[in-house]
Amino acid sequence: MKFSTRTTYGLRAMIYLSKYWQKEKISIASIAKAEGISSKYLERLFAKLKKEDLIVAEKGSSGGYALARDPKEVTVFDIVKSLEGKMSPFHCVDESGKVYCGKNCKCGATLVLVKVQKAINDTLKGIKLKDISK
């Protein structure tokens, strides 16, 4: 089991943006270069972040991206969720923690899955973007 690099790339880009919060707009090209990420790939990740209103964009020359909200108020959960899609890392358990696997819904295994899912989400919700951008 591996988390995708999307999460790490996205976090790094958001940290980068938070350094310019209420200062400058930043282009994908410059973030990609600074962080060593494919700019075309980062482009696609930014589409997701924008769709969830975590960042705002301005087109055209001297355009770029900026955080949509104060880094003090954005949680890492918000970011990871927008990049990874639904935060339900198991096939049997949906996002709300409800178990719906076909075969044997009351099996002890799902107790584990639900706890792990909750542990991950609680951890992510407990960290603000501000906390990790110094």
Added chain:
Amino acid sequence: MKFSTRTTYGLRAMIYLSKYWQKEKISIASIAKAEGISSKYLERLFAKLKKEDLIVAEKGSSGGYALARDPKEVTVFDIVKSLEGKMSPFHCVDESGKVYCGKNCKCGATLVLVKVQKAINDTLKGIKLKDISK
């Protein structure tokens, strides 16, 4: 991000075995049938569990598998780890929690990864096989 079905399959099989702890040996065929898992696939998962000494096997007719240790003493972490390989769900962070990514090792993103990894592992270590096999 999804955990693989291996984890769930393996847990369910181990729960199944724990019901027969110090009673009977159980064949893969019967577990696979009862749990609705491909028996050939389960075979391969059992190879991993055996390699980590979580189960013991006896060959031949009337052979089968049994838990190697008391379900009170086996943690879910032991099981998941043997199935998933290393419990380092991020590319930047090794199993011990050490960060070793090439580019920017001190970046704030790794703080998140380390915390999530710890949260998962602590959760898994806190659950005994016995706890989930009623």
Added chain:
DNA sequence: ACTATATCCTACTAATTTAGTTGGTATTTT
């Protein structure tokens, strides 16, 4: 108006991982 620099959009490709299959061999009980 032109040009350079951006975001935005869609489709394709490559690599990796996961899940499952095929076809056996070795061992033990009956």
Added chain:
DNA sequence: AAAATACCAACTAAATTAGTAGGATATAGT
């Protein structure tokens, strides 16, 4: 000897992830 079991290696199929290609669209500065 036959049946049932674990054991083993190689292959295939499906899904996901990572990355690329090739543009269209919008804006600022000249």
